[in-house]
Amino acid sequence: MQLKTQGLIIKEQTVGESDRLVTILTRDEGVVRAFARRAKNLKDSKNAGTGLLCYSRLKLSRGRDTYNVNEAFPIEVFFDLRRDITALALAQYFCQLAVELVPEGVESADFLRLVLNALHFLCRGTRPQAVLKAIVELRMLSEAGYMPSIAYCAHCGAYESERMYFKVNRGEIYCKSCYLDNGDPCAPLSPAALTAMRHIVFSDFEKIFSFDLSSGARQELAAAAEAYTMQILQHRPKTLDFYYSLL
Known part of the structure; x- marks a missing residue:
């Protein structure tokens, strides 16, 4: 063949x-x-x-x-990645995610397009690495069948509140009124961070890299995306630890 x-x-x-x-x-x-x-x-x-x-x-x-x-x-x-070891390390983490999440024997143009676009942004250095990392994590998980349920509060159906809580092990969000701290791993999300998370998961591909965040919301997004990724993978890739060792 x-x-x-x-x-x-x-x-x-x-x-x-x-x-x-x-x-x-x-x-x-x-x-x-x-x-x-x-x-x-x-x-x-x-x-x-x-x-x-x-x-x-x-x-x-x-x-x-x-x-x-x-x-x-x-x-x-992608020659420019060799000039920035931190960007190169993050690129290798993206590759590791693809190894673990993309199935064999299927049409996979969207997975390829996602990683290629992320590598182009890494080369240019025009987007915060934490945002690129969250985009690749959340969108690749969604394309692989692990889309988190973040449209509404899982209990009451509320679309927004002054703070939402993303239960990582359930892949669900809860509003401030419905959230119960029972020890489950949880990532708090401001409205801006949740909007960005929804944008990454639900938007047409052409738009997923087109948003901006304050540093605080960026940190919330990054924490939620990484925690959910580790939950799905059930282990922590060595490429991720190497990337953090360079920061």
């Missing part, structure tokens, strides 16, 4: 002296693993197109357990 697609290299491993085993977030088949022979050879055409964080035009063939990379032509290499 031959597959022509576009994809982002989200993980790479050297095999032997000159081969690579890569994990690719593809446009058409979700996350796939592929073997790229001689890709570490500088003279091989696959060298540039199978490096980590390279977005490439690919021709793959299906093997027994993995795909094989027959051709790889780079479209975007």
